[in-house]
Amino acid sequence: MSSNKTTQGPENGQQRGKGFSRRTFMQGVGAGSTAVAALAPAAQAAPPPSPVGPGPVPMTLKINGKTHSVRLEPRVTLIDALRNHLDYTGAKKVCDRATCGSCTVIVDGNAVYSCTMLAIEAQGRDIQTIEGFTTPAKMHPVSENFVKHDAQQCGFCTPGFVVACKAFLDKNPNPTMADVEKGLSGNICRCGTYVGVREAALEAAQQVRGGRRGD
C-alpha cells in the first residue's frame, strides 16, 4: 500500500500498512499543517501574504458538490462551520481533540477529523459529509449494513464511523477483519457497537466490490 502523506485521520495507519499509532497520526497532522501553508499558492507567489481576521472573513466551501459562501472567523474549525453555520449535523462534535472520529468527513478523498481542520483551510477542497452519499431512502451499502448488523446504539458515533468506513473501503475494497480493525481504529464508540461495525464493514465491502455503490 502506498503512503499518502496528506492523509489525516482514521485510516492513516492502514495507509502505511502498519498499526494506527500516535506517531503516524501526528505525521498526518504535520502534513495537514503543511497544507495550511500551501493553502493559497497565489499568495505564496506574491509575498507578503495579507493577514486575515480576526473578525469574520468570506469563505467558500465546497460540500457534497455544492458551493457555500459563508462569513466565518478564521479560527472556526471545519466541524463548527459544518454544524453551527451550515446545518450539516451528521458529523458530531464529541472529543474536539482528534481522538474519537465522530466528526469524520472526507476531504479530497481522505478521511479527516473535521475538528482538527480549520474551515478556512478546507477552502478549495472537495468536502464530503455523510449527507452527501447516503440517505434513509437510498442508503449507501455501508449505512445499509450498519442497520442490518445493528452497528449502532445511541448512534452518536455512527455517522463518523459510516464516513470513516466508506473512506476506508474506497481505498481498501478487499479488507480482512484485521484490516477493518486497523482501518477503523480512529473511531470510538461508547455504547460498544464494534461487533456490528466489524460485520457491517466486511459485508459492505463485498457489496461495494459487487458494484453496489450508493454514491
Add this chain to the structure above:
Amino acid sequence: MEDRSLIGKRINRLDGPVKATGQAKYAYDKHLDGLLIAKLVSCPHAHARIKKFDIASAEKMPGVRAIVLMAKEGDEIQWVGAEVAAIAADTEELARDAVAAFRVEYEILPHMVKDEDLTKAGSRVSPSDEKVEGDPDAAFQGSDLVIHEGYYGLNTITHCCLEPHGQVVDWKGDQITVYASTQAVARIGADLAKNLSADPEMGNVAPGQVVILTDHMGGGFGSKFAIDTWGIACAKLSKKSGKPVKLMLDRDQELMVAGGRPSDYANVKVAAKKDGTLVAYQSESWSTSGVGRGGAPPLPYVIEPPNRKSRHLNVATNTGPARAWRAPNHPQAAVLTMCPMTDLAAKLNMDPLDFFKKNAELTVRADVYRSELDKAAELMDWKAKYHAPGDKSAGHIKRGLGLSIHTWGGRAHDSQCRVSIHPDGSVACELASQDLGVGNRTVIGIVLAETMGLPIEAVEVKLGDSRYPPSGASGGSTTVGGVTSSTRRASVKAVEKLKEAVASELGATVDEIEAKDGFLRVKAQPSKRIAWKAACRKLGTRTISEVGEQPDRDGGKLNDSGVGGVQMADVSVDVETGIVRVNKMVAVQDVGLVVSLKTAESQVYGALIMGICSALYEERVYDEMTGKLLNADMEFYKLAGIGDIGELVVHMVTGVYDDRGVIGIGEPPAVSPCAAISNAVANALGVRVPTLPLTPDKVLAALEKGGMA
C-alpha cells in the same frame, strides 16, 4: 406462543436508517432561528470559596447576550470543573471568548482527591452501612477451613456519553420548549419549572408550560436523569436574551462534572470447607462518590455464605459527583466478591467453574446459575482451555480464564401508552418515553405491530415528547417492562374496537376474531377475513384511541423482575510489557421474554465492551497536588477501540423463561465483565492484580511482588 411473528425475532432497529445516514437529530444538532450558543464558566480549583464575581469584563465582550450566575459569592465549590456561570453569545467562538474574560476570585481551600489509601482520609471517612448474618467471627475460627484474605478494588470511572449533557431551550412567551439529551422526558419539565419558579427574576413557571423533546439522545448510562444546573441556566439565558439558547458541555466538563461511577476498595476474607463449600465472607470496604454520600455495594454479591459481615465506609473527596452508572454498585460488588472467591478456589485447588457451580446453592436461583455456567463453559470451551493459576507455557504471553456471575431486578416502571388506529389504516402509538439507543422504539413497535397482526413497517412509534402519555425515566432496566406492558394493553384495547367494527360483516363475535397477517379474520375459519385497511375504512371518520397502563389497575402481569447471568473471559497477558488483551468473552443472559432479539443482543455486546473499557483502560486520574483531573479528554481517558475487543459471544436464554414476561436487560450484562476479566488475568499470571483498571504498570507491579515474573 410459537406463532409470534415479530416478538423474539431479529428485527432491524426502527431508527437505524436515520442514525446510519446522519439524519437523526439530537439535542446537540438542534438549530433554531437566532440560536445563541452558551458555554459554562468552570471552577479551576478542587475546593475553593467564591470571593468575587467580575461579570463586567465578560459583559463587554462582543456578541454576549446574557450571563447567568450558577453560584453565589461566598459559595464553596467542592470539585474541579464545577459550573459557576453560563454565558450566551452569538457564536460559539464569542461565547468562549467571554468565558475566558469572565473573572472569578477564589479563596483556595484544602482538598483531597484520592480515596484508595484510607489512612490518608482522616475525618473525611464516615460509616455508611453495616450488615451481619449468621456468626461470621465464630465461623472463621472453625476447624478444617481454607481461608483467603486479600485486597481488591476498582477506581472511579466516568460515563463519557458521546453526546455530552446539555440542551437547547427556546423560551417564547409562556411556552418553554426544551430539546434535551435526557433519560427522563416525562419528568425533567416539572423539575425545570420548580427550579425556575424559585428564581424571582423568572416568575412563576407551571410544569405545563414546559415541553421536553428528545427524538434521539447520544447515550446516558444513568447520568442523564435530571434537568441539571446547566438546564436551568440555559432556560434563564433564553428568558434573559429572548432567544433560543444551546448549552452543551464541553468534553472536559463532561468528564469532570457530569457523572462518575463510584470507586470501591475492600479488604476481604473468605472461608470454605475443603470440599469447596463456602462458609463465611467478610468485607471492610470503602468508596467515594465525590463530596456527597453514595450507596454501599451489596456484599457479598449473589453468593451468600451462611455467615457474613460487610462494613462500608464513605470517603468524601473533592471530585466530580457520582451518578448512577449501568447497574449501580453491582460491578463493584461483583469484583469484591467473585475475585476473592476465585482466589479461594485457587487455594482449594479447585477449578472456579466447579467452585461456583457448587456454591450456586448459596444463591436465590441455583438452577439458573448452574445451567448458565454450563452453557457459558461450553461456549468458552472452558474445560479444555482451563489451567491452574499461572500459565506455565513458554514465552512471554500468558493466557488465562476467568468468570463471574451477576443479578439484577429490572422491574417495570410506570407507563402509559396511547394507541391510535385511523380510518386510513395507519397505526401509531405515543409515549413520553425515550430511546437512549437501547432499542426502545423498536421494542414498542414490535409489540404494537405483533398485536395488530401487521408488519413492523406499518406502525409508527412516537416517543420523546412530554406531551404524550407519561412513562417513567429510563434507568435500572425498568423501561422495557413498562413500555411493552402499556403498549400491549393499549394495542389489545384498540384492536378490540376495530374487531367490533367488523364483527357483523364477518358474522362473528369479537372473541372469535383475530388480527393476524394483515387481516381481521375468524379464528376458526381464517378464510373469512377482511384486510386491515378495509376494516379501518369501516371506522368512517372515527379514530380509535385507547390508553394502556403499567401497572394495570385490574391486575394482570406482563413483566417480572430478577435475572441471573454468567460471563467468562479469556485473556492474554504480555508479562514483559504488562499489556492485557481480551481474546474472547462469553455472556449467557436470561431476561424472561426477549421481545427484540437483535437489539437485546446489542445491549449485551455493548455491556461486554463497556466492561472491557473499564476493566483495562478507564481511570479518572486526579493530581493530588492541584486537585485537577489530568485526563479530562478522550485522548487520556481511554476507551476500547474496535481492535481491543477480541471475539464476543452472546447467548440469550430464550424459550425457557418466556412465561415470566418481560424483564429489563440494560444493567445485568454490565455487571460481570470487570470481575471476569480480572479473574482471567489472575489465572494467566498466577498472581492477583488487586485493583482495576488492569493497566500495564499495575500488572508489572503485581508480577514483581509475587507470581511468575
